[in-house]
Amino acid sequence: MKAFVMDGIGETGLTEKDRPEFGPSDAILKPTKGLICTSDCHTVHGAIGDRENLTLGHEVVGVVDTVGEAVSDFEPGDRVAVGAITPDWSSEAAQDGHPSQSEGALGGWKFANVKDGTFAEYVHVNDADGNLAHIPDEVSDHEALYTTDMMTTGFAAAENAAIPIGGTVAVFAQGPVGLMATKGASLQGAGTIIAVETVPKRQELAREYGADHVVDFGETDAVEEIMEMTDGVGVDAAIEALGSDTTLQDAIKVVKPGGTVSNVGYHGDGEYRHIPREEWGVGMAEIDIVTDLCPGGRLRIKRLLRLLANDRVDPTKMTTHEFEFDEIEEAFEMMDEKEDDIIKPLIHFE
Amino acid sequence: MKAFVMDGIGETGLTEKDRPEFGPSDAILKPTKGLICTSDCHTVHGAIGDRENLTLGHEVVGVVDTVGEAVSDFEPGDRVAVGAITPDWSSEAAQDGHPSQSEGALGGWKFANVKDGTFAEYVHVNDADGNLAHIPDEVSDHEALYTTDMMTTGFAAAENAAIPIGGTVAVFAQGPVGLMATKGASLQGAGTIIAVETVPKRQELAREYGADHVVDFGETDAVEEIMEMTDGVGVDAAIEALGSDTTLQDAIKVVKPGGTVSNVGYHGDGEYRHIPREEWGVGMAEIDIVTDLCPGGRLRIKRLLRLLANDRVDPTKMTTHEFEFDEIEEAFEMMDEKEDDIIKPLIHFE
Amino acid sequence: MKAFVMDGIGETGLTEKDRPEFGPSDAILKPTKGLICTSDCHTVHGAIGDRENLTLGHEVVGVVDTVGEAVSDFEPGDRVAVGAITPDWSSEAAQDGHPSQSEGALGGWKFANVKDGTFAEYVHVNDADGNLAHIPDEVSDHEALYTTDMMTTGFAAAENAAIPIGGTVAVFAQGPVGLMATKGASLQGAGTIIAVETVPKRQELAREYGADHVVDFGETDAVEEIMEMTDGVGVDAAIEALGSDTTLQDAIKVVKPGGTVSNVGYHGDGEYRHIPREEWGVGMAEIDIVTDLCPGGRLRIKRLLRLLANDRVDPTKMTTHEFEFDEIEEAFEMMDEKEDDIIKPLIHFE
Amino acid sequence: MKAFVMDGIGETGLTEKDRPEFGPSDAILKPTKGLICTSDCHTVHGAIGDRENLTLGHEVVGVVDTVGEAVSDFEPGDRVAVGAITPDWSSEAAQDGHPSQSEGALGGWKFANVKDGTFAEYVHVNDADGNLAHIPDEVSDHEALYTTDMMTTGFAAAENAAIPIGGTVAVFAQGPVGLMATKGASLQGAGTIIAVETVPKRQELAREYGADHVVDFGETDAVEEIMEMTDGVGVDAAIEALGSDTTLQDAIKVVKPGGTVSNVGYHGDGEYRHIPREEWGVGMAEIDIVTDLCPGGRLRIKRLLRLLANDRVDPTKMTTHEFEFDEIEEAFEMMDEKEDDIIKPLIHFE
Structure with missing residues (x-):
């Protein structure tokens, strides 16, 4: 599959990777739309250290491709959003009311940090029942995308x-x-x-x-x-x-x-x-x-989707530019340089 | 001065009264507009027991007429709102975060309960610095009136x-x-x-x-x-x-x-x-x-007035009927009977 | 294995059962000590409806016997306590700060309610990493036992x-x-x-x-x-x-x-x-x-064990009677009848 | 009356002053015991700027000498404690839950800051009903003294x-x-x-x-x-x-x-x-x-006195030295230099 990766500080590019593996509680997501975040740029410039062949991105919505055997509430074909932060809900930090800090400071931040991110044709989601949320019919993929990081x-x-x-x-x-x-x-x-x-x-x-x-x-x-x-x-x-x-x-x-x-x-x-x-x-x-670090989790995303379903906010006004997945490197550079008054560049995966 | 009073359970009427006296921290307010509340009706029907010659009403805005010598932030002529609840801010209940319960359960509720209410030509306000709030220029008396009870x-x-x-x-x-x-x-x-x-x-x-x-x-x-x-x-x-x-x-x-x-x-x-x-x-x-009991106090009313000044809400849509002060008995009866789909009757004092 | 069960309303007895099965995140615990709770009596009298061949009990400490392949923080031989309530930490209720209500009202209460309880030679614990806690060396099994329900x-x-x-x-x-x-x-x-x-x-x-x-x-x-x-x-x-x-x-x-x-x-x-x-x-x-319903979970139990380790409380004063596991029916009857000023009867499993 | 004052940065001494005046809500207190605080030393060294003939001290208990006409809950002869911070309870900050910040940052701190402090034969207390607390019979003056600053x-x-x-x-x-x-x-x-x-x-x-x-x-x-x-x-x-x-x-x-x-x-x-x-x-x-700044007020001090009445803590262990009021300058110097492992020096006024 294609993936947009960081390969050393300052180096990015589209590359070929194997599809991700998954455990019993996990799901594989097929992205439909994504957004580039300024923190992707920070990462590439070395903010969290060097990374090799790490898929970038953490703002994504899509369709469930596969689920592990222990996943009970989602199935292939479901239209879903996933928070940028995907906590370990059993961790002591989550039990303490700080799921974003599970397994240490900022530990709930996994995409494009401790595992591959979302700019790929297939994306691994840990604890699917805890971290995915169904997108209501009234909410477009484009709108839903903003729940994953900017809104939350x-x-x-x-x-x-x-x-x-x-x-x-x-x-x-x-x-x-x-x-x-x-x-x-x-x-x-x-x-x-x-x-x-x-x-x-x-x-x-x-x-x-x-x-x-x-x-x-x-x-x-x-x-x-x-x-x-x-x-x-x-x-x-x-x-x-x-x-x-x-x-x-x-x-x-x-x-x-x-x-x-x-x-x-x-x-x-x-x-x-x-x-x-x-x-x-x-x-x-x-x-x-x-x-605070970006709250994630099924309940949080579900509540934010409800705000969209009932027209409390239109976050898509922040989308200033649009690109196909093939053009993501160009989008990334514009975001990095903040060219043309860019706010958020939308990536279409299909 | 004229006042609209309860004089025994089920009995109401306009009458003449002396102007209220005041202490060093108090103010006398000259009402411009008022609203009748369903709880005025409850009171007349005996909900808080019998009352003799008690002025009714607790939703009012107006102009400061006189202030006691210890009042520092208000002066005659100021356009002000006063909450229906006027707490004793030094009381233990207020120090405990429950000003509406000062001096016992519901003790912050003074107007038309333990002292004369606001349907009169002059109204006594305890602790003027603590309980009055200036109405901003952008906010009409009619709008401001709703901060005193319905909004709070x-x-x-x-x-x-x-x-x-x-x-x-x-x-x-x-x-x-x-x-x-x-x-x-x-x-x-x-x-x-x-x-x-x-x-x-x-x-x-x-x-x-x-x-x-x-x-x-x-x-x-x-x-x-x-x-x-x-x-x-x-x-x-x-x-x-x-x-x-x-x-x-x-x-x-x-x-x-x-x-x-x-x-x-x-x-x-x-x-x-x-x-x-x-x-x-x-x-x-x-x-x-x-x-909860209707939060009062200068800070609370000031914040609600800010919501009006910045157009967050238009409470005047709830005003379904208008009356002169002389017609208050008629207004009261309509409210009591909920005639003509009445929601809130506005009383003009001038 | 031996188990003390409810078999219809009002009916209890020691019986033989198969050892429990377990999933990848679960553990099997071998009890060392347990306590009978008045709610066990309520259950037998039908408070939560009829049950057949349901193992009773929810207050237990013991030694880990087996762990599923996904369990990372516990291994056979570990001395542990487990809360009476064993939440599903990924559930929306847990994400909302109410883990005891996971999967519906009181849904975190699984032992002797929706699955077999703890009065057995082997006990199934869901989500071992999220629900077990290691007992510190300074704390006896008898003391630790009180964290599971009475203290929490x-x-x-x-x-x-x-x-x-x-x-x-x-x-x-x-x-x-x-x-x-x-x-x-x-x-x-x-x-x-x-x-x-x-x-x-x-x-x-x-x-x-x-x-x-x-x-x-x-x-x-x-x-x-x-x-x-x-x-x-x-x-x-x-x-x-x-x-x-x-x-x-x-x-x-x-x-x-x-x-x-x-x-x-x-x-x-x-x-x-x-x-x-x-x-x-x-x-x-x-x-x-x-x-409130009895808070469970690894962090909660760990904190309560810390109070014991540092001598903040001695809950064992509440243990008025002691029994071997074989005598549990007698203990249960005393508890049910509140005979002999019984407060808590301790059960020794070994 | 005698008073221990700061008279310019670095200058202290016992002097004669007029007895303080008082308003309708105020009281005059006759101290029985006081404590010196390290912040008194900071003040003398200029931490809050220069001061002339300012009486020092803010930790005191004593007997009510006189009350203003609007004071309802205290009378001459009452044994009382007063918090180091004496808020204006009607202020917006107090209404907002931050009484210590009334009238601006740290504005509830009046003793030895914006008015004379407590090292004098007579002490002025603003808003007596809101800021004094009766000392229960079971609590000594020495114990009660610690509620005013150190405990709170x-x-x-x-x-x-x-x-x-x-x-x-x-x-x-x-x-x-x-x-x-x-x-x-x-x-x-x-x-x-x-x-x-x-x-x-x-x-x-x-x-x-x-x-x-x-x-x-x-x-x-x-x-x-x-x-x-x-x-x-x-x-x-x-x-x-x-x-x-x-x-x-x-x-x-x-x-x-x-x-x-x-x-x-x-x-x-x-x-x-x-x-x-x-x-x-x-x-x-x-x-x-x-x-936080030292919470004051009648309710707070009353609750802390309750902890003393029921033997939850013995703060007098911190009293390492004792002095007569006449010897206060010596006490102050020891505190300033932290001589002889001094923790708190107790001042006897009688």
């Missing part, structure tokens, strides 16, 4: 932010995860949503997904402007959706005493992140800093 | 229901509190909202406020239909917004194991409410039954 | 009760679950613990496990006495550990507005449980009624 | 740490707040408590207050040793009770994915605190960093 990750940022109904929220960066965090804040009942972004197209989408105000950090000091907008009080919650030291610091600076900083950005470099001591209230202002 | 109560029902994002909710009864519970479920990110109601006008509003399905209990068995809609699983959360034994039982019956029954109905008669033992999972199905 | 259930009652540090708690009934709820309240930092019990031996143990006061409901009105003890305010939390309508009502009556009723009793008969409407604050006093 | 602060560190029953906790530094955090972890049901400390007397007290293990960071690498003790997994919760950059980093390093870092240390210098990026799981390991 962005919404989780908002859920973790403990936003009171009618509360104020600032969302730093409006890439696809930030846009979904903005939408998530809206779905959690935020009263005022302030999006921080400088790219016009992303600013526009931020407004469509629920931002009441957009702060252009290219033109103004975001911290000052947000403090002014909130009469010097600060926001109830700030979401970091970029992964940079600066935006994390800014998020801490604009949160009021008693508020929450919800980090969803992947902090990919540097030895430290910096907490500004005074704005942090010298460790006594009751500002919580919380983090 | 209905939304609280949804907040307490612990609805997961994308989860399923059933809301029993679509009176004004139930309608706001439906809207609240939407603002909390519910994936599917099922409203239970038989009056066509209320069914229609339920859809406008976010219901995906309406179950007409006059035409079908609501429990059966909801169980069918959820593939026999039941809903994540059920909201009781009527106050009857039957709907509370139905709410318990349709909630799945691990789900939440959120009661916001005022249960005004009978010695007991009944928990159906089997559907309750013989006390071991992890179904929580939680209750 | 009683402690959960206290954990669910949301007891503030220094708060007040009333625990209704001091059977073994109630005693562990009393200990659990102590381990959660309760400031005053009031145990309600009439049997002298249980009263004495209640004091040893942390009760500050014992209310003998045989000699006094428990509700009145608890209200008096709390200056008419009521307790922060009340725990129902019996399963009767009366004690549930009493628990509701003594909880203050804003407090929590935590039910852990198995309500085995009657069509309804009754909520006293007025003391429930007419549905608006913010009294939560929550329930 | 240390216990809060443990409560915020979200310790699962039977979970593992590391407490960094065993000064009086750290010792009470250790005791707090024990009162929250921790299964294993690891105290990090190098002073022998504090190590000994740590064991008395519930530590199962003591890690001497002077002799070993604390992070390595804690990781080894937890089989490489890390602890469920780590408490920082010192206020240094290093211990905060260590706390992050030893917490497992999904765990909580609870900061209670006052971070008094430096521009930043540093989060070690990798051990923080690159912002995706679900490690929460939470902070």
Whole structure:
């Protein structure tokens, strides 16, 4: 079968591989549509170390091809989505309410990390009953695709932010995860949503997904402007959706005493992140800093699909480009360089 | 000044009263608009016992007339809303996170209960700094009025229901509190909202406020239909917004194991409410039954006003009738009899 | 192998059975010690319907005899405990934080309910990696045995009760679950613990496990006495550990507005449980009624074993009688009749 | 009256002052016993800026001397404790569940910060009904004194740490707040408590207050040793009770994915605190960093007094030295220099 792989840091390409094997609880999925994620680019640049002949990709929907003998709720031909994170549900971390951390930090992240990813003609899914979800008839493959990472990750940022109904929220960066965090804040009942972004197209989408105000950090000091907008009080919650030291610091600076900083950005470099001591209230202002990794699992994906079935959100507005699977290398390069204001490139497998 | 009072069970009328006195932390409010609540009717029929010459009403907005010497954040002329519940913020109950229960069960409920209510030319507000909220310019008096009880109560029902994002909710009864519970479920990110109601006008509003399905209990068995809609699983959360034994039982019956029954109905008669033992999972199905009394206070009302300022909801659709203050007795009788499909009658004070 | 079975309602006996089969994720356990539970008696009397040739028992520790090929963390010879509840960790209920409700209400309860229980020479354990826990060297089999049901259930009652540090708690009934709820309240930092019990031996143990006061409901009105003890305010939390309508009502009556009723009793008969409407604050006093089923799983049992290893509690004080496996029928009858002030009868398998 | 004041950075002394004035909701307290806190030393060294003729001290118990006309629950002669933090209970922050942050970051901290402190013959208490608590007969002044800061602060560190029953906790530094955090972890049901400390007397007290293990960071690498003790997994919760950059980093390093870092240390210098990026799981390991400021208020202090009345803890073991009020300067200097292994110096006012 064909697969799009990383073969050493900085090296990618389409190649031929054997179809994946599977155990009694597993399934083999035949992808219909996929999305490229910026973290695929990070991986290729070495963020998680070197990898040889590792299939890339973790955002996919498709049709069940084969199931192991212990799989009870899915069968060949079922149209399904699978979360980017596929936890070991029996693990102690999952029993503790942190399935994404099963078998160690970020251990639920298997695709294109500890095993082959989803940019292939056949994809292995561990614990099919626990990690697949049926796509309702009302939901297209294209829509469903966004549940697997962008929606689940962005919404989780908002859920973790403990936003009171009618509360104020600032969302730093409006890439696809930030846009979904903005939408998530809206779905959690935020009263005022302030999006921080400088790219016009992303600013526009931020407004469509629920931002009441957009702060252009290219033109103004975001911290000052947000403090002014909130009469010097600060926001109830700030979401970091970029992964940079600066935006994390800014998020801490604009949160009021008693508020929450919800980090969803992947902090990919540097030895430290910096907490500004005074704005942090010298460790006594009751500002919580919380983090999250993309929640996966059948129940989670099923609930997100329900939001799509009932028209709560249209994530496909973030699809700016489309490619055939054969053209994936070109798509990958555009995503890597963020050319042509690309947000999400859709890959058609058939 | 003129006041609309209860003077013995079943007796109401407009009368003359002295203007209220006030302490150092209090304010006197001059109402501009008010709403009649079904609980005003309950009160007149004796639900909280007999009362003599008690001014009715608890939903009001207006202009500050006078403030006590210790009030720091409000002054005469300010346009303000005040919650139906005006807690003693120093009380142990408030310190414990239950301000509505200050000084005993439901103790935060003062208007038309332990002191004169709001259907008068001048209204006394305890702890003005803690219980008043400025109305933003973008919000009309009419809109703001709904924050004082219907929005805060209905939304609280949804907040307490612990609805997961994308989860399923059933809301029993679509009176004004139930309608706001439906809207609240939407603002909390519910994936599917099922409203239970038989009056066509209320069914229609339920859809406008976010219901995906309406179950007409006059035409079908609501429990059966909801169980069918959820593939026999039941809903994540059920909201009781009527106050009857039957709907509370139905709410318990349709909630799945691990789900939440959120009661916001005022249960005004009978010695007991009944928990159906089997559907309750013989006390071991992890179904929580939680209750709430209309959250008040400056911060709460301020946050709800923010939702109005940013167009998250239009509660004025529930205003079906309008009256001058002089005509309040007629309005009251219509509300008591639920004539002409009345939902909320608006009272103009000026 | 020998097994102690229920064979029709009211019928029990030792019999011969085949050794259990097992799947790839399962283990076979060879018991060393077990405990009889009052719910075994309920089962025999038909509480969950008729059963034929069903092995009884769900509280057991032992040695791993065999493991399936997919089991990675346990091997023959390991000394282990297994929770009475053995969830399907991939199920939607478990993903939702309610593993005891996997595959429907109380669905995590498999032993002596939907499959053979633990009173046998060999016992089948589903999902060994998820449901077994190694017993530390410092902990005896006898001690470890109490983690499987009495400690996990009683402690959960206290954990669910949301007891503030220094708060007040009333625990209704001091059977073994109630005693562990009393200990659990102590381990959660309760400031005053009031145990309600009439049997002298249980009263004495209640004091040893942390009760500050014992209310003998045989000699006094428990509700009145608890209200008096709390200056008419009521307790922060009340725990129902019996399963009767009366004690549930009493628990509701003594909880203050804003407090929590935590039910852990198995309500085995009657069509309804009754909520006293007025003391429930007419549905608006913010009294939560929550329930629980015995939490199981490797992590939970491991944590409870840690409490034993570090001498936080000695549950073996509850062992009032000891029997060989051959004598189990006699033990069962004593437990059924609550003869000789029996609390827990220990069964030695070897 | 006599008062012990700070009069410029580094300057302290006993002086004469007028008795404090009071408003309608306030009380004047006549101290009987007080404790010096390390933060008094920080203040004198300029941590919160310069102060002129500011009375120091915030840990005090005494007898009510006078009350304002609006005070309803206290009268002259009552024996009372008052929290170091005396919130404005009507403030938005208090309504939001963060009373210590009323009127801005740390705004509930008034004694020896924004008004005169407690080392004086008469002490002003704002909102007497909300901030005083009666001391039960069974509790001595000396014991009660510890509720005002050390117990409430240390216990809060443990409560915020979200310790699962039977979970593992590391407490960094065993000064009086750290010792009470250790005791707090024990009162929250921790299964294993690891105290990090190098002073022998504090190590000994740590064991008395519930530590199962003591890690001497002077002799070993604390992070390595804690990781080894937890089989490489890390602890469920780590408490920082010192206020240094290093211990905060260590706390992050030893917490497992999904765990909580609870900061209670006052971070008094430096521009930043540093989060070690990798051990923080690159912002995706679900490690929460939470902070707290000494919870005050009548209910809180009342609950802590209950723990003393029922012998849950003996905090007076931390009193290493005693002085008359006239000798307070000497006591202050010993505390400042941490001479003679001083932990807490008790001041007798009479």
